[in-house]
Every structure is written in C-alpha cells, then in structure tokens.
Amino acid sequence: MNCPCNPSNLYDDCCKKAHQNIHSVTTAEILMRSRYSAFVLANIDYLQKSHHSATRPSKYEKKEILSWTKSVEWVKLNVLNSTKNTIEFKAYFKENGSLNVIHENSFFVKENNHWVYKNAL
Numbered sequence: 461m462n463c464p465c466n467p468s469n470l471y472d473d474c475c476k477k478a479h480q481n482i483h484s485v486t487t488a489e490i491l492m493r494s495r496y497s498a499f500v501l502a503n504i505d506y507l508q509k510s511h512h513s514a515t516r517p518s519k520y521e522k523k524e525i526l527s528w529t530k531s532v533e534w535v536k537l538n539v540l541n542s543t544k545n546t547i548e549f550k551a552y553f554k555e556n557g558s559l560n561v562i563h564e565n566s567f568f569v570k571e572n573n574h575w576v577y578k579n580a581l
C-alpha cells in the first residue's frame with residue numbers, strides 16, 4: 461500500500477513507522493505527515509496521541525472527528541513550507557462530492573519526549 465501522505469512512498473517505509481512508534485518521529489514534518497495519514501486511515505488513537513495534551517480533543521470530539529474523517533474522501537497532501545516548529549500545508553478532501561481544502565500553518569512542539577501537534581497559527 462502506498463502512503464497516504466506521499467504516494468511515491470510505501471506506507472510500510474513511511475508513516476507506518478510513526479503510527480507504530482511515535483518516538484521514532486524525528487521532525488515536525490514527519491509528525492504532520494503521519495497525522496494526515498492517520499486521518500486518511502481513521503487512526504483516531506494516533507491522532508489523540510500526536511496531539512498536545514493542552515489542546516487534545518475530548519472524548520466526545522474524538523468520536524466526531526472519527527465519523528467525519530470516515531465520511532470524507534481524502535485526496536492529497538501538499539506541504540508548502542516548513543520550519544523546525546511549523547508546517548504550512550494544504551490537505552484536499554472530497555465531502556458530499558465537492559473538493560475542499562484545509563490550508564493551515566500548524567505549530568508543533570515536543571511533549572513527553574516526542575513531537576506533537578499543538579495548534580494552528
């Protein structure tokens with residue numbers, strides 16, 4: 461299977477490593493890519509784990525996110541800019557037949573010795 465974050469990589473060689481062990485993630489960009497892939501794969505536990513504890517969705521929100529991500533068709537991820545702690549990206553998905561894009565500059569920090577998503581800037 462190709463990796464959702466980058467179809468020229470195999471999932472096994474790409475985001476699967478992060479999904480199996482978040483401590484293997486060495487940069488904010490790898491974490492961001494693994495979170496995109498987790499949305500595509502509806503891996504809600506990884507989405508929670510890779511979210512900073514201060515901004516992590518509640519149990520209720522977690523269910524909402526899971527049903528939402530299962531209801532859309534993810535198309536692709538484009539990383540536009542990156543710094544050590546920020547990644548600007550566009551994530552494309554189809555919802556009810558129309559193409560939508562999430563354009564965000566995300567902020568990442570380390571918590572418990574691994575990278576996590578903190579918030580959008």
Ligand SMILES: [Zn+2]
Nearest residue numbers: 463465474475
């Ligand atoms: Zn990947």
